[in-house]
Amino acid sequence: MSNDRYGLLMDTSNIKMFIALCKNKEILVSKNLLFPRKQDELLVPEIKSLLLENEVNVKDLSFIGVGIGPGSFTGVRIAMAVAKTIAFALNLELFAIDSLMGYSNFNAPSIVIFNARSGRSYFACFDGLKSLMNSRIVSNEFALKFIEDHPNYVLRGDLRHLGLDVDTDVDAKSFLNYVSNQERVIDIKGLKPIYLKDL
Amino acid sequence: MLEEIKFKKATMEDEEAIYELASSLDYTPSAILNDIEKNVFAHVELAYFEGVPIAILDYWITFDSSTIAIIYVSNKYRRNNVATHLLKRMYETLKDEGVKTIALEVRKSNTPAKNLYIKEGFKEINIKENYYADGEDAIYLVKNLESAPLILAIESSCDETSISITRNRKILSNVISSQIERHRKFGGVMPELASRLHIENVLYVLDAALKEASVMLEEIDAFAYTRGPGLVGALLVGLEVAKTLAFIYNKPLIPVHHLAGHIYANEYVTDLKFPLLAVVVSGGNTELIIMKDHLDYQIVGRTVDDAIGECYDKVARVLDLPYPGGVEIDRLAKQGKPTYHLPIPHVSSNYDVSFSGLKTHIINLVNSLKMKGEEINKADLACSFQEVALKELVDKVYQVADEYDVKQILVAGGVSANSRLKEILKNKYDNSHIELFFPPLSLCGDNAAMIARNAYHLYERKIFASLDVGVDPNWEITDFNKF
Known part of the structure; x- marks a missing residue:
């Protein structure tokens, strides 16, 4: 057996399905797919073909990196169910990151935003590993003001509900960088999504 | 002979x-x-x-x-x-x-x-x-002998997370994590909470099911899950786990109809003899189904409005009884007499049933009694309600059983645990040529062993799904092989 560490990355917290395959610190392939309301059906088959195309067996994986929200409640649960199940079944290392972090750009100060509905946004601000503002829900007015006050920050995520024409993909390299800097999840069974909205 | x-x-x-x-x-x-x-x-x-x-x-x-x-x-x-x-x-x-x-x-x-x-x-x-x-x-x-497949089934359609491992009729494990306590403060099942609890619990349940059965995932021959009907967000959790396992181990993925599962819970206590009448009564469904063979379902009657279990829950709520109300009404009714005059619902000459008129009548009655400051005898009202609701159901059961000349009547779904329903049907069919079965009490509510039992028959007929299958919250049992 080789010492290569293969990893599978995924996030379905937003309208896009992000999946990527990496080998050691290199991204072999990544996809940002748009499947409105079909992530539940297509995540596993897409993972299957991604692995097949790259001739990697699921059992050769060493680790999984997953975005665990915030975002669409259902979407967050889809990637989490798949990631947790693979890690549990095959006894892989599991790394969980905030989905807003997953959409951030590792190499530039980033404001990351998703639509949280009802005039609100999921919001966070990162500079590399530094979290300038943790994930939270803010009013759209606050988000717009913050953007205006920080013209040097790159805008990431989906900002169309703010009237801005920004809808970025996940940058696989950044995602992997963030994943690599996380502690592995010890209690895989007990891992919970980040919702930021209580019931 | x-x-x-x-x-x-x-x-x-x-x-x-x-x-x-x-x-x-x-x-x-x-x-x-x-x-x-x-x-x-x-x-x-x-x-x-x-x-x-x-x-x-x-x-x-x-x-x-x-x-x-x-x-x-x-x-x-x-x-x-x-x-x-x-x-x-x-x-x-x-x-x-x-x-x-x-x-x-x-x-x-x-x-x-x-x-x-x-x-x-x-x-x-x-x-x-x-x-x-x-x-x-x-x-x-x-x-x-061709050995029977080892099936792992996942049920997550409502407020129980359950995983079962079975070989033929032998239940190696049937772990059920109930969320009832968590939903009680909402007076009913809250869909988003159900989904959240499923994703939090599902791997604990899986781990427990594997340990109890002393089975490793590699040994499983097929993975089954409840595809519907049920709450969409809740169903999705079971779907993704089943799919992922089927993918990892390259084994068949079997979508199972929740009500077919309830019917097949009876197969743990009896061989099915056709034609049979399945009386499916739960919080979400009320259906009279004729089966002329395995996996051959014909709906001959159903509720035109509320499910019977739903009606029980709503009446319980207006009487300030804790959730789930069906159990409470059943218990309370034993202490009461059918003294309240309630309207008998009439739908039509066919085998459909209706419960919403009865429910509305009781809600109005209780509200007007409360307004007048009159005392409500809860036990008597529970008893009166139960008698009328069950009569509506069993009258149709009698008619269908006669018309289709059935050999067996299988009662299925959560309401099959109702003691009065059991009593009425036993009085009618004990010592008759029709065999009457209820699932064992442990398999009356939602559980994955029943899903595994139905999946066994689907496995035999190779009714498998590809990995791009989804869930269907409104799946009809007659479409059990369409997904």
């Missing part, structure tokens, strides 16, 4: 029958009784006709192989397929136990017996010379 023969697992109560049958056998009664009482490897089956013991089968299971010690049918009752039927019952048990081969010896001169075994797929292996005490040779016969 086979119809009137009663087959049963022998117990010490059958001692007299053993003595009667043993007189024609190479075995002493005490040897057979020892097998029944003390030998953990032995299984003894008996057949009775009009109270008279007519046949016996004694076989041993040691790990994955089985030996037939005795198979005997009284002269008078031969050529009635009694032996074949005894063997059929044995095959089912052997499948439960994961047995792969059956072996036996038969006297060389006993051609009819040998022919039976050959017909049953046994192969002649060799001759054992001077095998019997009188010097006769024995023919040694062996049959290989």
Whole structure:
């Protein structure tokens, strides 16, 4: 057996399905797919073909990196169910990151935003590993003001509900960088999504 | 004639029958009784006709192989397929136990017996010379059994996360994590909370199910999940886990209809005999389903509005009873009398039922009594409600059972645990030619063992889904093979 560490990355917290395959610190392939309301059906088959195309067996994986929200409640649960199940079944290392972090750009100060509905946004601000503002829900007015006050920050995520024409993909390299800097999840069974909205 | 023969697992109560049958056998009664009482490897089956013991089968299971010690049918009752039927019952048990081969010896001169075994797929292996005490040779016969698949099923359609591992009718584990307590403060199931609890609990439940069954995921032959009907977000959690496992281990993925699961919970207590009437009564569904064969569902009647269980829950709520209300009403009704006059719902001349008129009437009645400051006798009202609601249902059950001349009535779904429904139907059908079954209490509510049981039949017919399958919160049972 080789010492290569293969990893599978995924996030379905937003309208896009992000999946990527990496080998050691290199991204072999990544996809940002748009499947409105079909992530539940297509995540596993897409993972299957991604692995097949790259001739990697699921059992050769060493680790999984997953975005665990915030975002669409259902979407967050889809990637989490798949990631947790693979890690549990095959006894892989599991790394969980905030989905807003997953959409951030590792190499530039980033404001990351998703639509949280009802005039609100999921919001966070990162500079590399530094979290300038943790994930939270803010009013759209606050988000717009913050953007205006920080013209040097790159805008990431989906900002169309703010009237801005920004809808970025996940940058696989950044995602992997963030994943690599996380502690592995010890209690895989007990891992919970980040919702930021209580019931 | 086979119809009137009663087959049963022998117990010490059958001692007299053993003595009667043993007189024609190479075995002493005490040897057979020892097998029944003390030998953990032995299984003894008996057949009775009009109270008279007519046949016996004694076989041993040691790990994955089985030996037939005795198979005997009284002269008078031969050529009635009694032996074949005894063997059929044995095959089912052997499948439960994961047995792969059956072996036996038969006297060389006993051609009819040998022919039976050959017909049953046994192969002649060799001759054992001077095998019997009188010097006769024995023919040694062996049959290989196709072992039943090990199925892992996931149920997450509502407020229970359940995972079960089964082999044929043997439930190796059936772990249920109930969320009832968490939903109580909302007075009913809150869909988003249900989904959240499913994703939090599902791997604990999976781990527990595997440990309890002493099975590893690699050994599972197929992964089944509830595809619908149910709460979409809740169903999705079970879907993704089942799909991921089917993908990792490259095994069939089997979508199962939740109500078909409830019906098949009864198969843990009886063989199904067709045509049968399945009375599916739960918090989400009320359907009368005729089955003429396995997996052949025809809906002949259903609720035109509320499900009966839903109606129970809503009436319970207006009476300030805790959730889930069905259980509380059942309990309270026992202390009451049907003194309240309630309207009897009338739908139509067909077999549909309706409960919303009754529900509305009670809500209005309670509200107006509260407004007038009059006291409500909750027990009497619960009793009155239950009598009317169940009458609406059972009247249709009687009619359908007659029209379709059914052999069995299977009650299924959460409301099958209702004690008054059980009592009414038992009064009607005990000592009739129709067999009435309720699932064991542990399998009345939502559970994955029932999903696994239905999945077994789907597995046999290779009704599998590809990995891009989804869920369907409004899936019709008649579309059970469309996804």
